[in-house]
Amino acid sequence: MNQITQHLETLQCNVENTPAILERLLRTIRVRGFALENMEMKTNHQQLDITFNVCGERSITMLINQLNKLVDVNDIYLCEKSDNERLSA
Amino acid sequence: MNGAESIIEAFKRHKIETVFGYPGGCIMPLYDALVTARDNDSHHALQHVLCRHEQGCALAADGYARSSGKIGVCLATSGPGATNLITGVANAFADSTPMLVITGQVPVGLIGTDAFQETDILGMTLGIVKHSYLISDVDELPDIMEQAIKLAQSGRPGPVWIDIPKDVLLARVSPDASTPAEHSANAISQHTNTISAWRNHIDQARQMLASATKPLIYTGGGVPLSNAESTLRAFIETTQIPCVETLKGLGNSGRSYPHNLGMLGMHGSKAANLAIQECDLLISAGARFDDRATGKVSTFAPNAKIIQIECDPAEISKLKACDVALQGDLADILPALSMPLTIAEWQHACSTSKQTHGFCRPANNGEASQSEAINGPDFIAMLSRLTHANSIISCDVGQHQMWVAQNYQFDHPRHHLSSGGLGTMGFGLPAAIGAQFAMPDHTIINVSGDGSFMMNAQELATIKRHRLPIKIIILDNQCLGMVRQQQELFYKERYSEIDLSDNPDFLKMAEAFEIPSHSINQASQVQRAIEMLFAYDGPMLLHVNINPHDNVWPIVKPGSANSDMLDETNHSNQSEESAA
Ligand SMILES: Cc1ncc(C[n+]2csc(CCOP(=O)(O)OP(=O)(O)O)c2C)c(N)n1
Numbered sequence: 109m110n111q112i113t114q115h116l117e118t119l120q121c122n123v124e125n126t127p128a129i130l131e132r133l134l135r136t137i138r139v140r141g142f143a144l145e146n147m148e149m150k151t152n153h154q155q156l157d158i159t160f161n162v163c164g165e166r167s168i169t170m171l172i173n174q175l176n177k178l179v180d181v182n183d184i185y186l187c188e189k190s191d192n193e194r195l196s197a
Numbered sequence: 198m199n200g201a202e203s204i205i206e207a208f209k210r211h212k213i214e215t216v217f218g219y220p221g222g223c224i225m226p227l228y229d230a231l232v233t234a235r236d237n238d239s240h241h242a243l244q245h246v247l248c249r250h251e252q253g254c255a256l257a258a259d260g261y262a263r264s265s266g267k268i269g270v271c272l273a274t275s276g277p278g279a280t281n282l283i284t285g286v287a288n289a290f291a292d293s294t295p296m297l298v299i300t301g302q303v304p305v306g307l308i309g310t311d312a313f314q315e316t317d318i319l320g321m322t323l324g325i326v327k328h329s330y331l332i333s334d335v336d337e338l339p340d341i342m343e344q345a346i347k348l349a350q351s352g353r354p355g356p357v358w359i360d361i362p363k364d365v366l367l368a369r370v371s372p373d374a375s376t377p378a379e380h381s382a383n384a385i386s387q388h389t390n391t392i393s394a395w396r397n398h399i400d401q402a403r404q405m406l407a408s409a410t411k412p413l414i415y416t417g418g419g420v421p422l423s424n425a426e427s428t429l430r431a432f433i434e435t436t437q438i439p440c441v442e443t444l445k446g447l448g449n450s451g452r453s454y455p456h457n458l459g460m461l462g463m464h465g466s467k468a469a470n471l472a473i474q475e476c477d478l479l480i481s482a483g484a485r486f487d488d489r490a491t492g493k494v495s496t497f498a499p500n501a502k503i504i505q506i507e508c509d510p511a512e513i514s515k516l517k518a519c520d521v522a523l524q525g526d527l528a529d530i531l532p533a534l535s536m537p538l539t540i541a542e543w544q545h546a547c548s549t550s551k552q553t554h555g556f557c558r559p560a561n562n563g564e565a566s567q568s569e570a571i572n573g574p575d576f577i578a579m580l581s582r583l584t585h586a587n588s589i590i591s592c593d594v595g596q597h598q599m600w601v602a603q604n605y606q607f608d609h610p611r612h613h614l615s616s617g618g619l620g621t622m623g624f625g626l627p628a629a630i631g632a633q634f635a636m637p638d639h640t641i642i643n644v645s646g647d648g649s650f651m652m653n654a655q656e657l658a659t660i661k662r663h664r665l666p667i668k669i670i671i672l673d674n675q676c677l678g679m680v681r682q683q684q685e686l687f688y689k690e691r692y693s694e695i696d697l698s699d700n701p702d703f704l705k706m707a708e709a710f711e712i713p714s715h716s717i718n719q720a721s722q723v724q725r726a727i728e729m730l731f732a733y734d735g736p737m738l739l740h741v742n743i744n745p746h747d748n749v750w751p752i753v754k755p756g757s758a759n760s761d762m763l764d765e766t767n768h769s770n771q772s773e774e775s776a777a
Binding site: 127128131132170173174176177178179182 | 324327348385387388
C-alpha cells in the first residue's frame, strides 16, 4: 500500500452569520477531501470568527480556494505552523 | 407592493422577459403577481412558460441561457416542486450556466415542523449552487434579488437559488426597502469584481509563447461564458496557432479555421489528442482539465509548459499544475497575449495529422444504396451539411451526443447545447425549448437517443402549446447505446439492462401532441428526410432507425491516457479494473 501523508493545518476565517454558513463550510471541507479535527467559533456582531484544524492529503491551498468561493466567507487564511502547534496542543 | 410583486419588479429592472415554471401551494402568491403584471403592465412583456415537469423548467432555463448568454430563470413550489428542479440545477452548476432559481417555502412559522410540502431545499442543494438564500424578512427581498441576479452572471457564472416562505411572498415590503439599496451589490463585490491579477504575469506568458516551437491552445466553455468568441477568433487569426476544443468549446474557433484539430479527450479526434501529447506549450483558455478531456491527467500534455487563462482562482492548478496562471477575464487577456508566431513546421505537422486523424466524414449518404442501414455518424455529417448557419443543436447524452460532437461542424459555441459536466439524459428536449424562446429566429434541432428522449418526453406538450418549430431527431438504436458500448468493450460483453427493443411507437407519441413525424431506416432516405424537416415550418419529429451495434470511435478507456485510444481495429480484451 502507498504511504499516505496527512497534513494537519489550521485555518482562520471570518464569515457572515447567514443561514447554513456552517454547513457550507463543513461540506466544502468534506467534499474536497479533508477531515475536521477541531473547530472553535465566536460570534462577532453579524459575523462569525472560526478557527478550524483540518487534516487531509490534498493541497490545503486548493481547499482555501474553494472556501474562498463561498459568498459568505469574508476572509480566510492559513495559520503558521507555530499557531498550529498551539491550537492542537 | 408585496414580496411577490417585488420579484416581478426585479425581473423588470433586469429585463428578464421569459421565465420557466410550475405553480403550487407555497409559490401561489408569485403566480398571483404574474396575473397582476399581465393585466397592468403593458410595457414589460413577462412571459411565463409552463413546462410539464420542474426538471423541464430548469433545463429549459438552462437552454435559454446557453443559447443566448442571458440569465435563465425558473420557478417552482416547495417540496416536490423544488426537489424536481434539482437535476436541472445541478446540470447548470456543472456547466456554469447563469441561472436564477426561485422556490416557494412553507410559512416561516412552519419551517422545521415537517409541514405539508416542507423540504429543506436550501440544505439539499448546497453542493449544486453558486449561492443560495432563505429569506425570512420581506424587506431583504429586493436587495437579495439584486445580489442574486448579479452573482449568477458574474465571474464564473452559476445557479443562485432563492427559497422564499409563502408568508414572506405575501408580506408588504416597507417603502424604504422596496428599491434595492445602492450598497446591495457591495455585500458581494468581492465575488463580482473583475480580476486583473493576470497583468503581473503577462510578460512571462508572452515570452513563453514567443519561444515555443509547438504551441497549442485548448479552449472550452469559458469562451462563450465570457463572451470572448470574437476575441478568440482575433487571437487565432493573428497567431495562427493550432487549437483543440473541449465538448463545450466546440465552435469556438470556427469551422473554417484550418488549424482547428477538433475535440480532444475520451471521444476526441486522434489529431487533437496527439497534438496534446506533442505540444511544448499548452495555453488553456476557459477550460478546466476535466477528466473526460484529459484522460489520465498525469499523462496529459507531458512535454508542455502550461499557461492557464482562468477567471476562477479555485481552478488554477487544481488538476494539473500550470507554469503561468493568467487570472482574469479571457476577453481582456487574449488580446494582451496575442502576437504573430513563426511555427510553420508545427502547423504543417498538425495539418497533416488532421488530414489523417481528424473527423471529416464525407457525408455521402445521398449516393447510398437502397438497402444500406443508416450509420449514426454519417447521418450527423449529412445533417451538418444540410443545416443552415443559424441552426442550434441541442443534444441528449450518449453515443448520439458524441457523434454530434465529432461530425457536426459547429461555427459558434452557442450553437451547440450539450450537457457536458453532468451528462444529463433528458437535457435535449427542454434545452431546445428554452433555446427556441431565447432565439426565435434560429432553427432549433434536438438530436436525441431513444433512451434520453423518454426522460423528458412530457415536454412535447410545451412544444404543442407554443407551436415551437423545433425539429426533433431520435437516433433509435433500441438500446442504451453508450452503456452497451462500454459493456461490450470493458465488461466482456456481459450486457446488463440496456435493452430498449420494446420502445413505444414514437410516431404515435408525436401524433398525440399534434407533431407531424416520420420514420426512416435506410441510408438512401436520409437526405430527403432532413430536407423535409427544414422545409416544414412547424415542429416535426424524425425517427431514425440505426444499427444497434454502431459504436463511438475512438474511445479512451476511462482512467487511461489519451494516447491509448481504441478504435474498431484495436479494441479487443479490455477489462474494466481501473475504469471510472
Ligand atoms: C439521467 C441519466 N441517467 C443515466 C445516465 C447514464 N447513461 C449515459 S449514456 C446512457 C445511454 C443513453 O442512451 P440513449 O439516450 O438511447 O443514447 P445512445 O447512447 O443510444 O445514443 C446512460 C444510461 C445518464 N447520463 N443520465
